[in-house]
Amino acid sequence: MPLYEYACAECGHRFEFLVRGSLTPVCPTCRSERVDKQLSVFAVGASSSSSPSFPATSPCGSCGHPGGPGACKFAS
Numbered sequence: 030m031p032l033y034e035y036a037c038a039e040c041g042h043r044f045e046f047l048v049r050g051s052l053t054p055v056c057p058t059c060r061s062e063r064v065d066k067q068l069s070v071f072a073v074g075a076s077s078s079s080s081p082s083f084p085a086t087s088p089c090g091s092c093g094h095p096g097g098p099g100a101c102k103f104a105s
Contacts, residue, residue: 031047031048032045032046032047032048033045033046033048033054033066033067034046034066034067034068035054035056035064035065035066035067036064036065036067037056037058037059037061037063037064038061038063038064038065039056039059039061039063040056040058040059040061042056042057042058042059043067044056044057044058
């Protein structure tokens with residue numbers, strides 16, 4: 030069951046919703062069904078199973094820092 034991020038078009042509240050079957054996400058603040066799915070940071074930074082796995086503390090750039098490889102505090 031995937032977890033998605035949404036933003037309410039009525040009140041602007043941002044929330045997460047665990048999608049189960051055919052359930053429609055509803056804003057927990059105002060109960061509106063007018064919600065927009067948001068781009069998840071985790072979905073953007075996801076790695077494929079074919080790439081090698083490195084520890085997050087490695088200076089190789091595999092930590093997913095938005096500045097790119099070597100931009101995180103672990104880079105030497």
